[in-house]
Amino acid sequence: MHASGKAPGGSGAEQVSPAKGSGGSGPASWIRLVIGLLIALVLASIMATTYITADHAVVAHNLPWGQVGSSPLTTTVGKSVSLQVHQYASESDLVQAANESKIYGGFVAPGNTLILSEAASLRAPGVMTAAYEKAAKQSGQKLQVKEINKFPAQDPEGAVPGIVLIVLLIAGYLGATFAMMRTKTTARHHRVAALLGYSVVAGLVIDLIAGPILGGYPDIGRNFWLLWPIFAFIAFAIALVAATLQTLIGPMGTLLTVILIVFIGNPSTGSGNGVAFLPPFWQALGAVLPPRNGLYLIRNTLYFGGNDITTPIIVLSIYVVIGAALVLFFSWGHLHWKGKKETDTTGPPGVIGPDEQIATAAIPPG
DSSP: OOOOOBOTTSOOOBOOOOOTTOOOSSHHHHHHHHHHHHHHHHHHHHHHHHHHHHHSSOOOSSEEEEEESOOHHHHHHTTTSOEEEEEESSHHHHHHHHHTTSOSEEEETTTTEEEEEGGGOSSHHHHHHHHHHHHHHHHTOOOEEEEESOOOTTSTTSOHHHHHHHHHHHHHHHHHHHHHHHHTBSOOTTHHHHHHHHHHHHHHHHHHIIIIITOOSSOHHHHHHHHHHHHHHHHHHHHHHHHHHHHHHTTHHHHHHIIIIIIIITGGGOTTTOGGGSOHHHHHHHTTSHHHHHHHHHHHHHHSTTOSOHHHHHHHHHHHHHHHHHHHHHHHHTOSOBOOOOOOOOSOTTOOOHHHHHHTOOOOOO
C-alpha cells in the first residue's frame, strides 16, 4: 500500500503542509516583530540626531578668509563671525587662493573690496556681505563687492555635486549588498574585480544621466570624461566599505555601512553651506570619511579647475586599498560570512529569508 496523497473522504484535495519558515501568530513572532520595529526606531533616532546636530545651527567656525593689508572692518567682522584669516600680498594672490578652494573669499583693504567665492559656500556670501556692510556703515565707509567662481546656469544652486554624491553612496553599498544576497556569501576570489566592474558601469550610467541626458553640469564634452572615473572611484570605495563590513559581520554589515556612510558621513560633508558652517566635531569627523572627500572631489573638479583634490584622492584610496585587501584576505582564508543555501522549495517563490531582509536596508537621504 502507498499513500494516496488525497484527503480523507475522497475529495481529491491534496494535503499541503505549512511552508517552512512561514510566520505564525505565537509569542515568538510578536517578539521578532517588536525587535524589528525597535531596530527601525533606533536607526531613525540615529539619523535624526546626526542630521539635526550637524545642520540645525548653521554658524561659521574658523571660516577660511583671506585679507590683503589691514582693515578695522575685518577686525569688527571677526567679533561676530569666527574667521581664520590668511594674509596675502595682493588681490591677485587672494583671488588665486579662492580659485584653488583654499578660502571662501576675502577682503582687500586698499579699495575696501569684498571678494566672495560663490562655489565655496552658498551661505558664506550672504553672511560675509551682511557683516561687512554693517561694519562699513558703522564706520562711514563704502564697500565694493566682487563675486568670483559663480555657479553655472546648469547648476545655479550648486546642488548637483551633493545629489550625485548621495546617489553614488547608495549605488556603492547596494552593489555590495546585492552581490552578497545573490551569492549567499560576502567574499569570493573575484568579488573585488566584480565590484570594480560594477562601479565602472555605475559611474558611467550616473555620469550619462547627470551630464549628457539631463545637462546637470557645464562643459559636458570635457567634464564627462573627468567625472566618469571619479564617480566610479567613489562608488568603488563605498562598495568595498560595505563588502568589508559584510565580510566581518554578515548582512548586519549593510546596516553598519548605512549608519557610517549615510547617517554620519553624509551630514558631515557640509553640503552646500561648506564645512566651515559645521560644528567643530563634524568638521573633524567628516575629514576622514568617504562622503566629504567624494563631494570635494566632484565639486572641485567641476567648479575649481581640479584644484585641492589631492587629499580627497588619498583618503578614498586608503578605503579602496584597505577594503580590497581585507576582502581578498578573507576570501582566500575562507574566514568570511556565508549564508545558508536554501534547499526548501515548498515555500512561495520570491520570499526572501531574514538575512536578505536585513541586507536590503536602503535608507534614502534626509
